[in-house]
Amino acid sequence: MKFCGIVLAAGSGTRFGGDKLWQTIGGEPVWLRSWRALSVPPVEAVGLVVPAGTEGRFSALAPGAAFIVAGGETRTQSLARGLRAVPTGCDAVLVHDAARPFCPPDIVARVAAGVESDRAAFPAVPAVDTVRMKTAHGTSIIDRDSVLLAQTPQGAMLEDLRRAAASSEATDEAAMLEGIGIYAIPVPGDPVNKKITFAEDLRLSSETRVGIGYDSHRFSDDPNRPLWLGGIEVPGRGLAGHSDADAVLHAITDAILGAAAMGDIGEHYPDTDPRWKDACSGQFLAAAGQLIAADGWYIVSTDVTVIAESPKLAPHRAAMRAAIAECLGLDPSQIGLKATTNERMGSIGRGEGIACMAVATIARTHV
Numbered sequence: 001m002k003f004c005g006i007v008l009a010a011g012s013g014t015r016f017g018g019d020k021l022w023q024t025i026g027g028e029p030v031w032l033r034s035w036r037a038l039s040v041p042p043v044e045a046v047g048l049v050v051p052a053g054t055e056g057r058f059s060a061l062a063p064g065a066a067f068i069v070a071g072g073e074t075r076t077q078s079l080a081r082g083l084r085a086v087p088t089g090c091d092a093v094l095v096h097d098a099a100r101p102f103c104p105p106d107i108v109a110r111v112a113a114g115v116e117s118d119r120a121a122f123p124a125v126p127a128v129d130t131v132r133m134k135t136a137h138g139t140s141i142i143d144r145d146s147v148l149l150a151q152t153p154q155g156a157m158l159e160d161l162r163r164a165a166a167s168s169e170a171t172d173e174a175a176m177l178e179g180i181g182i183y184a185i186p187v188p189g190d191p192v193n194k195k196i197t198f199a200e201d202l203r204l205s206s207e208t209r210v211g212i213g214y215d216s217h218r219f220s221d222d223p224n225r226p227l228w229l230g231g232i233e234v235p236g237r238g239l240a241g242h243s244d245a246d247a248v249l250h251a252i253t254d255a256i257l258g259a260a261a262m263g264d265i266g267e268h269y270p271d272t273d274p275r276w277k278d279a280c281s282g283q284f285l286a287a288a289g290q291l292i293a294a295d296g297w298y299i300v301s302t303d304v305t306v307i308a309e310s311p312k313l314a315p316h317r318a319a320m321r322a323a324i325a326e327c328l329g330l331d332p333s334q335i336g337l338k339a340t341t342n343e344r345m346g347s348i349g350r351g352e353g354i355a356c357m358a359v360a361t362i363a364r365t366h367v
């Protein structure tokens with residue numbers, strides 16, 4: 001079964017008091033994170049429904065979107081336009097709120113599995129607060145165990161949902177499908193898959209940390225050894241070391257690991273291990289990024305100062321920033337890089353080697 005996705009980003013977000021979908025988390029708009037959260041297996045292509053006239057603003061940040069179409073007046077109209085744009089060959093569709101940026105990939109997989117087994121599915125979580133219903137006399141309690149809170153993405157067969165959307169103004173896909181006699185099954189959701197509704201949802205949910213890293217290497221006696229700095233080869237004397245001795249990447253790797261309190265580069269990649277002989281340090285850095293990501297962290301930014309009497313690094317700065325960004329899956333705008341000399345003082349000042357200092361800021365989201 002081929003699954004496609006639709007992210008609904010055409011709502012106005014009036015309860016938030018602004019355009020909540022363009023609020024940023026770790027430098028990325030909420031909607032982009034929601035789109036990426038749905039762009040995981042088995043979903044093969046994910047499109048966006050956006051406010052009319054803003055298509056270009058969205059496509060600039062999501063060039064990989066399967067389609068970007070203008071929404072309508074209501075959620076159902078927007079959904080119907082998204083359903084029309086779904087690529088041919090797609091059997092089933094998962095529809096996701098653009099205001100749910102924290103959806104974990106296992107929810108997407110469970111909803112897709114529910115569609116395969118039962119034609120339609122939605123993720124749900126139990127109510128943890130006491131639930132009361134308004135009555136003519138005040139309020140009365142509802143048995144909490146009889147209540148499920150529906151989340152997104154909600155999944156259905158494409159043709160079923162097209163038919164349901166043509167005849168309903170319900171607030172979600174499961175409710176629409178009921179209108180044509182199809183009952184979606186609940187699959188386990190996750191409290192982390194929170195919908196950003198109020199400005200406080202973003203303020204309360206982020207934890208930020210900073211890490212520091214330092215590294216230095218002396219110049220090699222081998223005149224043929226290349227100089228690796230910031231993930232690129234730079235003309236100049238090579239640095240001695242077990243790996244490629246890229247002091248810039250080593251300092252950033254330590255800053256990232258340090259921010260997450262996950263040890264240091266020497267612990268993860270000991271220089272006594274023959275596997276790391278002449279290793280490309282980009283793999284250390286990428287692995288550190290993945291290690292902290294597994295614990296829910298993402299990198300907000302990193303900043304480096306290179307201290308060296310030579311070579312001059314200004315001509316290589318843009319390429320170094322791009323290489324570091326690529327290694328970490330970041331944008332170069334998140335990578336700071338400066339170079340300075342040590343005013344001929346001390347060992348670095350005598351040109352015996354190169355030193356680097358780095359800081360990294362990381363963040364993760366909690367409910």
Ligand code: MG
Pocket residue numbers: 215216217241245246247250
């Ligand atoms: Mg080193």
